[in-house]
Every structure is written in structure tokens, then in C-alpha cells.
Amino acid sequence: MNRDTNQALPASVKRYLRAVARRLNLPRQMRDRVMSDFTTSLCARAEQGESWEDILASLGTAAEAAAELREPMQEYAYRKSPWRFVCLAAAALCLLRLLSYSLSMLMIWSFTHTSADTSVGIIGGADGPTAIFVSLPEATLILRLLIVLVLLIGCIAGFWCLGHLKQKPRDPEA
């Protein structure tokens, strides 16, 4: 959106426009395109003598205005793949696993947390250590927890990405 146009708007209108933009569910470039035209229209109406209150009242809530703008723009909207639900199911499984590992960690930590459980081993020759191993009772569990955490983040990212796919390029002959 043009910065000068944005500066000319009252704060309530800026908030309204931000709320509309959030609900458009369009790729960023297309969303900016729509919002710049939409804002120009609102400014033109205001310059013709309509009050901002009347203009916003005629548009309805931000959700209603966004729905009206979005509906004919389906060809530009994000494409949602049904495969995203596989990611969602995997994320749910990861979350359960994460909870179970966290619970196990908590139990182990509360029962066996003493410095004596920790051991440090150094393997190497006289010219210096080649490897340092720090072994903790919880180490394997921590590693598993981290793996599951990474998987969970991956699944959530996958779910989001598969719900925000770009439309295939428009066929000019269609």
C-alpha cells in the first residue's frame, strides 16, 4: 500500500484495513494488490463526502468485507492440499510422544537427580584427547525428545505449507 495513502487514514480505518488484509487468505503480493485498490476506493468515497463511519458501516465487519473480496478471487487464493491432514496427524502423534518423553524425563529427574550420576570420559592419546563423552542417564531421552521436537516443528511447518500452496499459473486460453 502507498505510504502517503496509509498516513491519510484515521487510526480506526487503518485497524479495519489490517483486519481485512489478515482475513483475505491470499498470497502476499495479491493481498497487497487488493488492499491498495480497496484503500483507494475507501479514500475516494471519503473524498466524495461520505463519513468514515458510514463507509465502514456499509462494508460490514472486517470478516464480512474480507469474505466479499475473497469470494471472486478464488483463482488467486492459496490452494489447500488434502495431504496437510497427514502432517496434522503426524504432528498430533509427535505431540503425544513429546508429552510422554517429557513426563519420563520429569520422573527420572525427580528420582535420580544427583551429580554422581554424571560421568565424563576422555578417549585419546598422549598428544591430546580425540573425543570427549559426557554420559548422563537422561542423555538418550533428551536426544529422543529433541528429535521428536524437530519432527513436531517439521509437521506443523508441513501442515502450514500444504495449506498455503500457490495456484497453478492461469491458462490464457481458458
Place this chain on the structure above:
Amino acid sequence: MDDRFLQQLNKGVLEMLVLELVCAKPSYGYELLTSLKEKSGGLFAPKEGTLYPILYRLEDDGLIVSGWQAGEGRAAPKKIYTATEAGQAERLRRQQLWRGFAGTVNAFFEGGIPDEP
């Protein structure tokens, strides 16, 4: 039934009329909406959401371009659409096509088919 038929007619004609208006005078979205409504006596009264995809298709096809124009006095800058040379040429091509098309359809109504559509 009638509404669906009118919708389909609108869909085909609106893009041609929007190009016609932009070719006649560089305009912004709201101006196009009011012009369409006034000039058609209310027959073409699309909403903003209907107009934007038409403008974007024309822009993506290189028939019109958009740019910001500073407002007069205290008026806010506006996003204005202007026709390109390709747009002007396409406007003439579409006018010709429409005249032939409308002539043929009218001839059906009047009981004959013109020699040259």
C-alpha cells in the same frame, strides 16, 4: 434461471467494458464501479471483489498498467489504471468482435442472418 443467464452475460461483458472505460480515461477502481453503474443505468453494478480480478487479469495480460497518482490538495494518492498500446488495440479488436457477435444474435431475433457477421 434468469439471474444465472444474466450473470453469465455479465461475466463475459464486464471485462470488455472495464477495458473500454480504462482506455477512455485512466481511472481507479471506485471510479470504474460508479461509471459502470451510471452508464449502464444500474444493469452493471459489480462489487469491488468482482472488479479486482478483472483488473488483475487485464494487467497481467499487459493491456493495462497501474500506478500511484498524487491526489489534488489534501486528497490521498490513488492507484490509477491506464491502458497500454496493446490495451487500446485489444479494445478495438473486442469492439469489432462484439459488433459482429451482437449483429448475428440480433439477426436471429429478427428472423434472418446477416451476410457478414
